[in-house]
Structures are given as structure tokens and as C-alpha cells.
Amino acid sequence: xxxxxxxxxxxxxxxxLSEKLESYYANTEIIDVVNNENRAEVLKTIDADFxxxxxxxxxxxxxxxxxxxxxxxxxxxxxxxxxxxRSSFPxxxxxxxxxxxxxxxxxxxxxxxxxxxxxxLIQEIGKKFGYEQPNIDGVFTTGGQEANLTALLTALNNxxxxxxxxxxxxxxxxPIIYCSKASHHAxxxxxKICGLGINSVKYIEVDDNQKMIPFKLENEILNDLSKxxxxxxxxxxxxxxxxxxxxxxxxxxVIAKKYSIWLHADAAYGGAVVLTQKYKYLQKxxxxxxxxxxxxxxxxxxxxxxxxxxxxxxxxxxxxxxITANFMPQEEDDISKLGSYTHSIQWSRRFIGLKLxxxxxxxxxxxxxxxxxxxxxxxxxxKRKLEANNWKLYNNTELPIACFTDxxxxxxxxxxxxxxxxxxxxxxxxxxxxxxxxxxxxRACITNYNTTEAHLDKLINLLNKKRAxxxxxxxxxTI
Numbered sequence: 478x479x480x481x482x483x484x485x486x487x488x489x490x491x492x493x494l495s496e497k498l499e500s501y502y503a504n505t506e507i508i509d510v511v512n513n514e515n516r517a518e519v520l521k522t523i524d525a526d527f528x529x530x531x532x533x534x535x536x537x538x539x540x541x542x543x544x545x546x547x548x549x550x551x552x553x554x555x556x557x558x559x560x561x562x563r564s565s566f567p568x569x570x571x572x573x574x575x576x577x578x579x580x581x582x583x584x585x586x587x588x589x590x591x592x593x594x595x596x597x598l599i600q601e602i603g604k605k606f607g608y609e610q611p612n613i614d615g616v617f618t619t620g621g622q623e624a625n626l627t628a629l630l631t632a633l634n635n636x637x638x639x640x641x642x643x644x645x646x647x648x649x650x651x652p653i654i655y656c657s658k659a660s661h662h663a664x665x666x667x668x669k670i671c672g673l674g675i676n677s678v679k680y681i682e683v684d685d686n687q688k689m690i691p692f693k694l695e696n697e698i699l700n701d702l703s704k705x706x707x708x709x710x711x712x713x714x715x716x717x718x719x720x721x722x723x724x725x726x727x728x729x730x731v732i733a734k735k736y737s738i739w740l741h742a743d744a745a746y747g748g749a750v751v752l753t754q755k756y757k758y759l760q761k762x763x764x765x766x767x768x769x770x771x772x773x774x775x776x777x778x779x780x781x782x783x784x785x786x787x788x789x790x791x792x793x794x795x796x797x798x799x800i801t802a803n804f805m806p807q808e809e810d811d812i813s814k815l816g817s818y819t820h821s822i823q824w825s826r827r828f829i830g831l832k833l834x835x836x837x838x839x840x841x842x843x844x845x846x847x848x849x850x851x852x853x854x855x856x857x858x859x860k861r862k863l864e865a866n867n868w869k870l871y872n873n874t875e876l877p878i879a880c881f882t883d884x885x886x887x888x889x890x891x892x893x894x895x896x897x898x899x900x901x902x903x904x905x906x907x908x909x910x911x912x913x914x915x916x917x918x919x920r921a922c923i924t925n926y927n928t929t930e931a932h933l934d935k936l937i938n939l940l941n942k943k944r945a946x947x948x949x950x951x952x953x954x955t956i
Contacts, residue, residue: 482533490533497541502552502566506927509904510556511549519547554928555906555936557921559718560746560775565926568779571835575828582826583818592815595830598837599787602771605751606744607764608789615787616794616821617829621745623822624770624786625712626667627797629654630822631768631788632710632739633671634797641796645672652709653701654678657689657724659717661743677709686873687722687913689713695732702736710739715760716747719911719920721874723747723759730765742766745784747876749776753846756853759875764789776849778926779832794820852877852923859921859933866937871913877923880913883944885953890917892947899943906936 482490522543550556552563580588582595595617603613618624633640639647652673656664658680668677679701682693698708711733713724726742733740742748742763748771750756751763763769768788774781788794798820817826836844856877860870863881871887872880886892893910896919900906911920921936947953 486533490537493534494537497537501541501545502569505550505552505563506554508545508550508553510553510907511901511904512546513902513904514547519543522547549907552925553907554925554932556925557906557908557936558924559909560772560922560924561781562775562778562924563927564780565778565836565840567835567839568832571831572780574835575831578828580828582828583824585815588828591828591831592817594834595828596815598830598833599785602785603769603787603789606748606760606769606771606787607751608787612789612791613787614789614791614794614820615785616817617826618784618786618821619782619823619829620774620784621661621743621770621772622663622666624745624772624784625661625663625741625743626670627786627794627822628712628739628741628768628770629664629667629671629673629710631790631793631797632741635739635767635790635793636707636709648707650705650707652677652707654710654712655681655694655697655708655738656712657681657687657714657717657722658683659687659689659719659722660712660714661718661745663743664712683722685914687717687720689724689729691725691728691732694729698732698736698738708736708738710741712741712743713766715742715744715763716874716876718746719878720872720880720913721747721876721878721922722872723874723876726765727762730762739768740766742769745770745772746775749845749849750853750876752777752842753849753853755850756875773833776852776924777833777836777845778848779836783829783832798822848926852926852928855923855928855930855933858930859923859936862933862937863940866941868940871916871918878920879922880911880918880920882916882918887916887918893917893919895947896940896943899946900939905939908936 524539549558551561580591582588582591585592599615600610600613603615604610618627637647654664654668654677656678665675665678668674679697681689681697684690694711701708711729713726713729715723715726730740744760744763748760748769750759767790768786770784770786772784773779774783800819818824856879860879863870863879867883868881869884869887870879870881872878882893897908897910900908908919908921911918
């Protein structure tokens with residue numbers, strides 16, 4: 478068949494592709510973290526002539542060259558941006574295996590091995606978070622957004638018994654969702670998708686460390702109750718995207734229980750510390766949440782779109798998503814509940830969990846503990862080096878996230894913007910600018926297991942040079 482190519486061709490192409498990818502993977506550090514992008518230049522590299530057939534090798538060359546020239550290289554050890562890590566090699570292999578076998582996880586009978594692996598991983602990660610069997614349930618999702626959307630849907634189905642059949646018609650009042658002002662906008666998008674709307678989300682004040690203030694939360698709940706509104710869900714962020722703040726979930730859980738509100742823990746990033754012996758205390762109390770979002774594609778160094786929704790309410794996913802279709806295989810009840818179409822937003826679904834299962838087979842829990850602990854150590858070291866070089870930290874977190882600026886320029890957005898844009902222009906490293914309270918800061922996060930002290934020193938040297946140039950250009954100092 479034309480799509481298969483010949484066996485000899487396939488072997489040659491596998492070897493050719495392997496060499497190309499290995500060259501990039503082994504030598505990521507020697508290329509710029511990012512090129513100064515221009516859309517016109519990017520578009521020139523995209524070939525839209527599909528009337529001419531090309532060799533597979535030529536097609537590979539075009540794609541690899543395009544990705545190499547026009548991307549922020551998140552696998553680079555000098556990438557200090559968002560939670561986009563370098564993928565471990567076993568997890569890359571897993572992606573290739575999944576693409577080749579292409580199992581369909583909509584029903585147990587189609588891919589029992591794959592479905593059971595994902596079920597086992599949900600159970601094991603759930604136990605790491607402190608949930609108890611046999612109450613653990615969950616599903617792999619395409620990302621934190623889908624997991625947070627799933628949380629809102631389960632909260633609605635938990636609160637309103639007829640929601641699955643009647644939808645918003647079953648809601649007699651105005652449901653309210655509570656999250657901190659420092660939380661991810663995924664909650665807003667979930668509210669829009671569910672038909673509750675943006676105004677159903679209330680942002681709770683945070684303290685100086687960007688953590689939700691519990692008594693402010695309770696005041697909002699009481700105020701809403703007095704107006705006949707329905708407190709539906711509280712989102713406790715267990716490691717905010719910006720400053721790495723961990724909300725006081727123990728205090729929040731008391732409030733949630735007092736007013737019978739679904740408590741969701743967004744632990745997309747910070748939740749990974751539960752896999753360590755030294756730092757798991759940072760997520761203490763998360764087992765009190767009704768559900769958890771956890772992104773393996775953040776701190777567990779696996780390819781994108783590997784997230785999880787985990788809950789301690791065994792039947793809530795079935796209540797939320799169960800549906801009967803005469804063209805789907807009908808298994809025994811306990812088995813059919815493992816099929817994604819019965820307890821997931823998705824229907825046809827990729828074997829997402831293999832990207833986590835393979836590195837666990839190769840490295841075990843110990844390997845993840847060591848890798849996460851190394852990045853925690855590098856984060857602590859980065860903060861010390863910044864302060865030693867007269868950079869002031871404006872966030873207070875044990876997670877490896879530093880929000881900082883020169884103390885002279887904390888009130889000047891122009892400074893952090895200048896530094897950020899300078900890195901964009903040179904491509905030497907990647908970080909972002911981010912406001913913390915009323916301060917305009919730069920944000921650097923350790924996301925790469927290959928980042929060492931030498932890479933931290935290079936970042937500090939670059940920052941110091943760019944700061945000196947900024948001061949000279951603004952006649953603030955002579956260099």
C-alpha cells in the first residue's frame with residue numbers, strides 16, 4: 478500500500494529520522510533558545526505545494542529545519558520560562574509506540590492493556606496524593622484545562638442531581654466558583670464552556686505571598702448565600718503559574734466542608750512534589766480535596782498533553798459522563814466504567830498514559846524523586862545567586878520559581894520589559910516578565926532536569942550585563 482511504503486524504505490527512514498532527532502536532542506544546548514521571530518520569515522519556510530510528491534527524507538528535512546529555526550526550544554537548559562520541560566527519552570519512545578499501535582481507549586474491549594495501565598497509574602498517583610482505595614477514580618486528559626473543566630462538571634453533577642439530564646435547567650439559582658486572584662484562567666474558560674459564564678467566577682484576595690486568604694473566601698461565601706446564590710466550587714491552587722504560591726488548603730477545606738462546597742485542587746504543576754520524600758509536605762492537606770488536576774507534562778518531563786483528573790468520589794465520573802451507545806461494546810459494569818467514553822469528556826482517545834508509564838518502568842519512583850529534588854535544589858540555588866548579585870526576590874515559594882528585579886526598578890515596567898525583550902532578541906536564554914502585586918518582575922523557573930549550576934551562572938551573568946546596559950542607556954550609571 479502506498480501509505481505503508483516498502484519495508485526497506487521504512488527502515489532507512491527510521492534510521493534517517495533517528496539521526497536527525499538524536500542530533501537535536503543531544504545538542505539542544507548549542508543552539509539559541511529562541512530566534513527573533515518574524516511571521517513573514519516563518520511563512521516562507523512552510524511548503525503548501527501538495528501537488529508535487531517528495532521523498533520522506535525531504536519532508537523530514539523541511540519539518541525538522543522549520544521546528545529548529547522557528548520555535549522556543551523548551552528542551553534547552555537555559556529555558557527558564559513556563560512549565561514546559563525537556564522530555565525524558567523513554568517518554569519520547571512511548572509517543573512513537575503509541576502512534577504506531579494507535580490504540581483506541583474509548584472502551585476497555587478495544588485496548589484492555591492500555592486502559593488497565595492508565596487505570597493503574599490513576600490509582601497509584603491518587604495514592605501519592607493521599608487518596609484511599611477503593612475510592613480513587615480519574616482519567617487522563619489532554620491538559621490541565623480539560624481536567625479543570627472535568628472538575629467543574631463533576632461539581633455540577635454532585636450539587637444538582639438532575640444536571641446530567643436537565644443541564645442548566647436543573648439549576649434553580651446562580652452557581653458561584655471561587656478561586657484566588659493568582660489562579661490560572663482555566664477556571665474562567667471552564668465556566669464559559671459550561672454555560673455558567675465569566676461572572677460566575679469570583680476571585681478571592683491574596684496575601685503578600687500570593688496565597689488565597691481564607692477569611693476573605695468565607696466572607697464572599699456568606700455574602701453570596703445572603704443573596705440566594707449557590708456556592709458551587711472552590712479551586713485551591715497548589716502552585717500558581719506565576720509566583721508558585723500554594724493556597725492554604727487545610728483552612729480552605731474546613732470552609733468547603735462547612736458549606737458543602739466541592740473543593741478542587743489545581744496541582745497541575747506543584748503537585749509533582751508528592752513524588753518526593755523531602756518536599757511532599759508542601760502539598761499536605763491536598764487529600765481533603767474532592768478532586769485534583771495534575772499535569773505530568775509539566776514537572777514529570779513527558780511530552781505535552783499528558784494530564785490527569787483524579788477524584789476520591791468513585792462514581793462521580795460515571796454520573797457525569799455515562800452514556801449508552803448501541804455501536805459501542807457492552808462489557809461487564811466494572812470493566813465498562815474504565816472506558817473513557819463512559820467517564821470522560823473525550824470519546825476516541827489516545828493512549829496518553831504510556832508517556833508516564835514508560836519512564837516509570839525505566840526510572841521508577843526513585844528516579845522521579847531524584848529529578849524533581851534536583852530541580853528544587855537548583856531553584857534554591859538560583860534564588861541565592863540572584864540575591865547575591867543585587868536582584869531582589871518578590872515571591873516567597875519553595876518551588877523553583879523566582880520572581881525578581883533590580884530593587885531600583887520594581888515600580889518600572891520598562892525595566893523588566895527591556896530585559897525580557899533583550900533575551901528575545903539575542904536568544905541566549907528564555908524567561909518572562911510577570912507582575913507580582915504592584916511590582917514588575919522577571920520570572921525564571923527551573924523546568925529542565927539538565928539545568929545545572931553552570932547554567933544558572935550563565936543566566937546571572939547575562940542578567941547582570943543586560944542590567945548594566947539598561948542603566949548606561951538611561952544615564953543611570955557609567956560602565
